[in-house]
Amino acid sequence: MARVRKVRLDELEAPLVEPFETSFGVERRRRFLVVALEDDTGETGLGECVAARDPLYSGESVATARWMLQTYLIPRLLREELPTPEAFFAQARPLREHLMAKAAVEIALWDLHARRAGTSVARALGGTRSRVEVGVSVGIQPTVPQLVRRVGQYLDDGYRRIKVKVKPGWDREPVGALRREYPDLRLWADANQAYPPSAAREVAAWATEFQVEQLEQPFPERALSAHAEIARGAPFKVCLDESITSAEALDEALERHALTSLNVKPGRVGGLATGRAMGRRAAEAGFPAWVGGMLETGIGRSFNVALASTPPFVFPGDLSASDRYYREEFVDPAFELGPGSTLRVPTGRGLGVEVVERVYRKFLRRRREFRRSA
Ligand code: OSB
Numbered sequence: 001m002a003r004v005r006k007v008r009l010d011e012l013e014a015p016l017v018e019p020f021e022t023s024f025g026v027e028r029r030r031r032f033l034v035v036a037l038e039d040d041t042g043e044t045g046l047g048e049c050v051a052a053r054d055p056l057y058s059g060e061s062v063a064t065a066r067w068m069l070q071t072y073l074i075p076r077l078l079r080e081e082l083p084t085p086e087a088f089f090a091q092a093r094p095l096r097e098h099l100m101a102k103a104a105v106e107i108a109l110w111d112l113h114a115r116r117a118g119t120s121v122a123r124a125l126g127g128t129r130s131r132v133e134v135g136v137s138v139g140i141q142p143t144v145p146q147l148v149r150r151v152g153q154y155l156d157d158g159y160r161r162i163k164v165k166v167k168p169g170w171d172r173e174p175v176g177a178l179r180r181e182y183p184d185l186r187l188w189a190d191a192n193q194a195y196p197p198s199a200a201r202e203v204a205a206w207a208t209e210f211q212v213e214q215l216e217q218p219f220p221e222r223a224l225s226a227h228a229e230i231a232r233g234a235p236f237k238v239c240l241d242e243s244i245t246s247a248e249a250l251d252e253a254l255e256r257h258a259l260t261s262l263n264v265k266p267g268r269v270g271g272l273a274t275g276r277a278m279g280r281r282a283a284e285a286g287f288p289a290w291v292g293g294m295l296e297t298g299i300g301r302s303f304n305v306a307l308a309s310t311p312p313f314v315f316p317g318d319l320s321a322s323d324r325y326y327r328e329e330f331v332d333p334a335f336e337l338g339p340g341s342t343l344r345v346p347t348g349r350g351l352g353v354e355v356v357e358r359v360y361r362k363f364l365r366r367r368r369e370f371r372r373s374a
């Protein structure tokens, strides 16, 4: 009978290459948890938790994820037989919410099971692509010319799709400037819920005028009717991110016509199995799904890239090269931008890349170990 014999809960903090500003705040350093499992054969599995230091993007934080993991999720893993990722998620269902904490374990279980089977997570998920198309998510910049310059650099790097963060007061001007400077740019805008539904007309006006291909989460997470209204007849896609917290939430949003595109972040929705199911539902409904990101290190990103290699994910993901996020990458090989604005899908066992111990140790702040009692 296979079991998890040891769980390590690490807390790390690493500076971002540049500050990442959104409608909800600025992140200069990223503080995050990593769950490391070890089974009774010594095989391991890693999962990066996407909860941020502060509960600004979602209600979860490093502290709530730590509490959930140490109090409920890790003790259960150490008591029972090794679950599949799906079984783990189903068993954890009575414990409400805390999807980021659950996802960290679910993802580590994908890694562990793929390693045990001698295969990659991409293959285990049913991935069919060897490279995935990607773009960059560009934070709010101090000035419009700085944004235009920053985007120009990313285009020079080879990125072919740019998502800009917008908010009231930082929208028509920066988006218009980008469109004038780069007439053919594939341009997306993400508001992270910053607009009241009453701003719909104004938001639709600049998104239309400047040929924004996709507008992400303009309104608050519960405002499905506002999203449905702006989507009706719009020349741009309306993408939901924060609103979609489960496969059931996605079904309801689809029924209410609240989206025409879907951002799937496995680390936010409870894991890769849920993320894959959501991608399939979006595809069945005839809408593009794509894999988002939460500024993960190469550890978390390798799983995101694996998910993006499966068929439903047809739009380019928020999955940039390592050097867009951290000066020193946590994995080897680092993710590099390749031809056609793509990243290579790792093919090695499990997550498919090696953790760089030196970098990992350098940014490690705290470690706790939990063992199965004999
Ligand atoms: O809304 O997509 C978002 C990062 C942190 C929190 C929320 C979001 C983002 C991003 C970054 O847009 C995407 C990436 O990791 O490149």
Ligand code: MG
Residues within 6 Å of the ligand: 190, 192, 216, 217, 241, 242, 263, 292
């Ligand atoms: Mg978003």
